[in-house]
Amino acid sequence: MQPKASKYPGVALLARLLGGGAAFYLIVTAAVRFTAKARPDTPLWALYAAAAASLPVGFAIRLNIRGFMLRRAAARMGARPVPIVPGERIGNIDLLFRLLGDFKTGYPGDGMTEAIDAMGNTFNFRVMYDDLLFTTEPHHIKTILATEFDNFVKGDKFHANMLSVLGTGVFNSDGDMWKFHRSMTRPFFTHNRISHFDIFDRHAEHAMSQMKLRLRAGYAVDFQDWISRFTLDSATEFLFGNSVDSLSAGLPYPYSVIPPEAPSGRGRTAEDFARAFSEAQFVIAQRPRKGWVWPLFEVFGDKSEPAMRVVNAYIEPILQEAIERQKALSAVEKKADTEVADDDTVLDHLVRQTTDLVVLKDEILNIMIAGRDTTAATMTFVMYFLAMHPDVLSRLREEVLTKIGPSNRPTYDGIRDMKYLRAVINETLRLYPAVPFNVRESKKATVFAASSATEKPFYIPPKTMVSYSVFLMHRRKDLWGPDADKFDPDRFLDERLHKYLTPNPFIFLPFNAGPRICLGQQFAYNEMSFMLIRLLQNFSKVDLAPEAQNPETRPPARWREPDEAKWDSRKAIEEFYPKMHLTMYAHGGLWVKLMEADLVEAPLAA
Template identity: 60%
Template sequence: MVYVTPGVDFLAKGFLILGAFVGTIITLNSSVAARAGYHIPTWMLLAGTTIAIPVLSTIYKMMENLKIGYPGDGLDEVMAKRGPVFNMRVLWSDLMFTASPEHIKAMLATDFQNYVKGERFHYNMESVLGTGVFNSDGTSVPFHRSITRPMFTRERISHFELFDRRASQVIDKLRERLREGYAVDFQDLMSRFTLDAATEFLFGNCVESLSAGLPYPYNATYVPPIKRTAKGDAANAFAHAFLEAQEVISVRERYGWVWPLAEIFKDKSYEPMKIVNSYIEPIVKEALEKKRNLPIREKGKEPSDGETLLDSLVRVTDDPVVLKDETLNIMIAGRDTTASTLTFIIYMLATVPNIMNRLREEILSKVGNSRRPDYDDIRDMKYLRAVINETLRLYPIVPFNVRESVNASTWKSDDPNQKPFFIPAGTKTAYSVFMMQRRTDLWGPDAEVIDPDRWLDERLKTYVSKNPFIFLPFNAGPRICLGQQFAYNEMSFMIIRLLQNFTSVELHPGSAPPEAHPPAVWAEAGGRKGIEKVFPKMHLTMYTNGGLWVKMTESDGTN
């Protein structure tokens, strides 16, 4: 079978359209010349047509912001001038952008049916997300949610034994590396923790990335030989490919409709997805074989508490593609999002020590310095939930997202004196919870200040209770995250275990690679950008470029 890359496919279609366009221009020019007696040289027409296409300059600016910009760079300046809604008009295409809670509420909830992912989004993401829940629309959305919902009941989200096994490995790895005198890349550590927890929860087959060994600082004077194993190498290859595939489709979305031009010679998602699929497909095949060989009397039984998500899914469908795509989508949700938030929580605790001290006091007073927390413990820790919420407010997991309008609609202006915004059918509508959750008119003058107490004092009633749609870390409406409580439990459990075992945490910039440091020019900016100690970036989710390198002080078990 002949394999056609996205770029070749795009050019084949594009040249046909471009040829027709240029031919029309030349024909019109000839017609005008015959009537007016003035002929514009063909070379001039072609040059003018080429110059009129602002593809290269627009893409360059977008990619420059992606490389050295802070999330929202370029958009915040426009917001300051025009307000929270404006037409970005990228490459001749309308792209309505909003950071208004009312418009986001319409897209996600009150007018949900009119705002879909859309065919363009599906095409961009299909080679990685396939037919999974994050790349679905219409009637398939309830189907995807219905087949995964049973795994997120209260009984199942309390998988504290799973959390504890993996958290114990994390603590051991931390102690081992810190006792060597080196800093630890906490982001890498959390990515391994959540990948292992996610693969065990989803498949009952853990990838065991924690056992593969942690990276050393880039400037370490001596790196002891790491005992490599086939399983460890496979785990590292899977984790790297999993991240690379997400980066590819994220860049596609930023390029817009011209993204295939960047993939003329190869589909950049093909190689990483070969590695990802080589891990998932045999597990899916084994689950289907297990179902086929199940005795008839067993098939009608209620699922057991130890059943994995894949076990649950094979009860609903025998389609291996649907099973692979669904589990991969849930893995993205369960792995990267939790790892990202845990990373930014530790960043917060390292930069504001009094938050660390107060949180540790709450933890020790509730569960002591060694007892395993349970569901009720986590529910009762108000300050812990406030710390997590404040992290999700300032560093939301998915900072930017996009939909597409089905029918023409209008958005009411935030300014009652202004006319509503007209949204034509088929228009891309982008929104940013990252920018919305930092708006001073929605959160108060201290919106960019880290302060978990805003979730405990009168500010909660003043701002959030009055308009809950100003805080949307887990989406909203029919697409609200089913694993929201699972994520809160997993993050809470890990933070509790860490602070039971360590008394302080500090950033160690000397161990971080050059790309982990924020560009020097950021210091001239206002707000959080001007004081950041890390380099926040994003693909599908937010992360810290170059990792989060920290040192921690071990507890002696009594303090």
């Protein structure tokens, strides 16, 4: 039976806390009564006062015993405990609220970068006496994802945090359930299907026409919204065989322009679905940052539940129809479970594995995040960098016109031959990996190797959350060179590739690594490459248009201040507002103006 998320997670936690408190009260009361009988001359108020005064003493003793046991366990393995980031309030509660504030209004990595500067690349962000180990060391991340893969799982805490949205899908499961979900989709993503490019081409043509209409009317375009509609339409056709056609609703206008009419019909349904899915992800992304007390922030109900009602209302009828269609097939008509025809959708393939509505929904939504949200985010950041670096755009467009031509459809072979295109995508993924932070839970005690031979390794206790950030690792100057904070695609082509990445491949992990490496990695590269080629065949220049954006969603002026910018030098120069839930995105969108290319432009000489 599939586990269900609690509708009132805060009430459930309060019940456990009150239950523990009630048990403690009964124990104290019994002790006081026993003492009163033994010493009848002692006033009851004095006994209760003594019991109350013993609480903080007892708690302090418990913490000291816990620390002592931790140090002993570490010493037995020849290791040392991970250093704890010091807070200023009881339980380091100030760190919790600072982290939540940074998550809401800061630059990605704010809070963690300061701790790295003070503590090094591995530390314990302990809040409310609950350990959260954190690292940006590539050899530690390699241990988590590859060499000790079986010892680092998503775990019960992460599963509880994400259950209300991700269910038991591939991103929120371990063991046999993870293997089951992985095996369901593996044949589909390893199959070299030309129909993928058919889908891309159909929706790219529609997307280009919508963009040109808006640009020719004199308006800037929110590229993030535009590419998100393209990926949503492509993803829903890829998954279900039937696109939601969100592009048909028309593109949004700049914030100061009153839209002539609100979207309706299929377009409105698609927008509602996309918005609700994003809101649900934002809710669950905050939970790990709140530690074990997160349900207390949702004491009046699961905050993801209203958004998920919208998501389920859209997706469940589609799944139910596919289930009924599969059940109606005769034994002769049914294909083998693992057989994948070129005209199959993902859902066609999945319903041959299972007709369990919950399993299907969980897997589809997990794929939607992996295949749609991450691609849209990366394409948005690519366009941002092309606007900021016109020399890169010019060189990339020259490669497109030389290798593909001004109007030819991209092919697998053509894309594979475009080295600079891949370098531009990789450099974007380095600075803005779609999934910037991730977390695992240790099953048993282990150690993380020290960075130098003179230091003891770090002790990792059992059942402990360990977070890691490829976002921060990708920006480390000791791993990528002194220009690590600069956008330069040539680092994936020149001598820096062999100096930094080739000898240490775990410093670049935009698609994860080890057994959980992204199955859709090549699919994502193909989709992004295809769309970039089509864009540069149609447009020759791109400029940012911040005046079209709501001022409240532009980068805060305080990011330019030296005290703010010292932790990440990109923070002071960014012209957009990067934020994150489970994946990264541009807060308020990325508003741009593009110049159409000459449609009869001849290919450049090789």
